[in-house]
Amino acid sequence: MFSNLRIAGAIQAMLENIEAPPAPIHAIRERASQAPQPARTRRFFLPAAAAVAALVVIAPLVAPGFTQNIEAEIESILRWTPPPPPPKSVEAAIRATTGDLADAQRRVDFTIVPPAGLPSGAVREKIATTPTAVYSKITHSWSVGNPAVYFVYRRARGDTFSLLADRVDPRQGPPSKYVFLDQGRRNGHEVLERHENFAWRNGDQVMNAVAGEGLSAAEIRAIRAAMHGVPFPGVWPPQTGTIEKQYRLP
Amino acid sequence: MNVERGLVERARSEDAALEALVAAMWPQAFRLAASILRDRGLAEDVAQDACAAIVRSLPALKNPGAFPAWFYKIVVRHALSEGRRRRPAEPLEALQRRCVNDPSDFLALEEAMASLTPLARAVVLLHYYAGFSSVEIGESTQLPASTVRFHLMLARRALRKALSATRAPDLLAEARDNV
Numbered sequence: 001m002f003s004n005l006r007i008a009g010a011i012q013a014m015l016e017n018i019e020a021p022p023a024p025i026h027a028i029r030e031r032a033s034q035a036p037q038p039a040r041t042r043r044f045f046l047p048a049a050a051a052v053a054a055l056v057v058i059a060p061l062v063a064p065g066f067t068q069n070i071e072a073e074i075e076s077i078l079r080w081t082p083p084p085p086p087p088k089s090v091e092a093a094i095r096a097t098t099g100d101l102a103d104a105q106r107r108v109d110f111t112i113v114p115p116a117g118l119p120s121g122a123v124r125e126k127i128a129t130t131p132t133a134v135y136s137k138i139t140h141s142w143s144v145g146n147p148a149v150y151f152v153y154r155r156a157r158g159d160t161f162s163l164l165a166d167r168v169d170p171r172q173g174p175p176s177k178y179v180f181l182d183q184g185r186r187n188g189h190e191v192l193e194r195h196e197n198f199a200w201r202n203g204d205q206v207m208n209a210v211a212g213e214g215l216s217a218a219e220i221r222a223i224r225a226a227m228h229g230v231p232f233p234g235v236w237p238p239q240t241g242t243i244e245k246q247y248r249l250p
Numbered sequence: 251m252n253v254e255r256g257l258v259e260r261a262r263s264e265d266a267a268l269e270a271l272v273a274a275m276w277p278q279a280f281r282l283a284a285s286i287l288r289d290r291g292l293a294e295d296v297a298q299d300a301c302a303a304i305v306r307s308l309p310a311l312k313n314p315g316a317f318p319a320w321f322y323k324i325v326v327r328h329a330l331s332e333g334r335r336r337r338p339a340e341p342l343e344a345l346q347r348r349c350v351n352d353p354s355d356f357l358a359l360e361e362a363m364a365s366l367t368p369l370a371r372a373v374v375l376l377h378y379y380a381g382f383s384s385v386e387i388g389e390s391t392q393l394p395a396s397t398v399r400f401h402l403m404l405a406r407r408a409l410r411k412a413l414s415a416t417r418a419p420d421l422l423a424e425a426r427d428n429v
Contacts (some may be wrong), residue, residue, distance in 0.1 A: 007409060008378040010359045015281045015379060023276035025269050026300060031302035158289070 086133050086142035093144040096128040104129045104149045110167040112149060113202035117226020119219050121156030128152065131168075153214075161214025163223070168206045175199035175232055179210050200229030253321075258314040268308075272287045272301055279325045282379075285363065286329040293329075300328040323390040325361045326372045332389065333368035362409040363399040370408075 030119060097107065105112050107129045136147035148166040155161065179197045196211040197221045207229060209219040224231070253274050260267035279300050284293035303325055309318060363371055369391065376382040378391060384398040391398065 007359075011375065011378045013365070014359050015375075018281045018284050020277035020280040021294060023273045024294075025272050026274075026372060028272055028276075028301045028305060029268075032305035089420055245344055 001063045004222060074175045084140075086135070090133050090142045090144055093131050094133055096130040096150070098126050098128045103127070107147050108149060108165075108167065109146060110165075111208070112165055112203040112206050113225055113227060114229065115151050115153075115207070117223045118153060119155060119215070122153045122161075125160060126150075139166060159214045161209075164208040166206050166208070168201055168204050174205070175208065190194075198224065200224045200227070200231050202227055202229050208234075213216050253317055253411060255314045256307075256318070258311070258317045262309050268305065268401045272305065275304070275321055276301060280320070282322070282325045283329045285375055286326065286368050289331050292332060296328050296332045297325065301326040303328065312359065319380070319382070322376060322382070326376060326390050327392075329370060330372055351396070359409070365408050366405055370401050370405045373398055374409075377402055 023093055035155070097103075101112065101114060129147045129149050131147045132145040134143050135141070141234050146167055148164055151163045151165065153161055153163075176197050179192045195213070196217050198211065198217075199206055199210045200208075207224075207227065209215060209220045209223065215223075253271065255287065257267055257271055257274070261271040262268075276297065279297040280293055283296040283300070284290060287296065304321060307324075311317065311340065328383050362386040364376070366374065372391060373387055374386045377384075387393075387398045387402075388395040393401075
């Protein structure tokens with residue numbers, strides 16, 4: 001118990017050491033007299049088809065009751081049955097490795113074409129390479145897939161955005177046109193917000209970006225144009241062999 | 251939080267009391283928001299919004315004695331809502347003055363808190379600072395109590411890990427004893 005008391009004391013001291021500005025009483029009263037703003041909650045984004053599966057992937061990392069509730073609600077929204085959680089061996093392999101572009105290139109088997117035409121003031125925060133968890137809809141089993149590369153940037157205004165580079169794989173099917181932002185719970189129900197998803201090809205690389213998460217659709221189109229990226233066709237060629245669905249940790 | 255019940259009651263009808271209440275709760279609101287968001291500008295905005303929501307809803311508060319718990323819930327909800335939307339732009343060190351008592355604890359705690367998510371920071375603050383139970387934290391964060399306990403366990407683990415790398419051996423030993 002003593003350690004808890006000590007931690008509590010240290011936290012209290014930490015807070016007391018934060019200098020608060022003078023109380024803006026008039027500004028607060030003015031805000032109080034206005035109608036309340038709508039809740040601006042946005043937890044995380046998940047590719048539309050992978051929304052439930054990604055939660056399944058995360059499920060072992062968070063409390064079971066919480067994720068099961070979310071899974072059930074998202075399942076009912078998307079009318080889609082999620083795959084089972086991946087085995088521990090697959091889970092353990094899904095770890096991000098940060099480094100520079102050369103490090104990332106050494107870890108992937110496609111030629112990385114880095115993002116270009118970024119919004120002014122955006123600076124690269126990190127490049128992370130993460131193996132993917134692949135679920136086969138034919139064999140109903142999980143395996144560790146090829147790594148993908150996350151480019152994370154910080155904007156001058158403080159928020160961040162990311163772009164995901166992966167190897168083009170026809171077995172994946174066409175990229176999702178939309179992704180869903182989890183807006184948290186309203187009236188006891190999970191709320192998903194639809195956002196436009198962009199994917200384009202450069203050689204054997206596919207780059208993915210989501211509008212609304214630090215980047216507007218116009219800014220993403222500018223990046224795609226600067227990279228001379230080729231959009232994917234709306235109609236996907238007929239498939240041969242095993243069709244797999246790939247899920248990534250956020 | 252040290253706010254007299256009488257002040258809360260008077261603030262419902264008296265302008266001067268309302269201003270006194272805002273002045274009393276403002277530093278706490280700002281510090282909580284700053285600790286969760288780790289961004290001074292954002293914290294100021296969120297604390298203003300939270301205080302405005304409190305002022306607006308004060309007449310609906312049935313039990314003035316429950317004001318401190320109600321206050322913490324509103325501030326944390328506002329901070330978490332904003333935290334989900336934005337990323338921090340300013341390190342916490344910029345928010346703090348130099349610690350005069352125990353720099354090792356302070357730095358260790360700063361490192362530990364920095365390693366946590368905004369939600370985990372909120373859980374830690376509500377538990378260790380506001381003295382909330384896991385059920386009460388669950389009401390504030392809209393999470394089941396079991397999930398809160400899970401976050402608290404992970405946060406404790408992160409705190410211990412960070413503390414182990416700094417000059418706080420006694421604290422670490424106590425933490426180990428308490429596992």
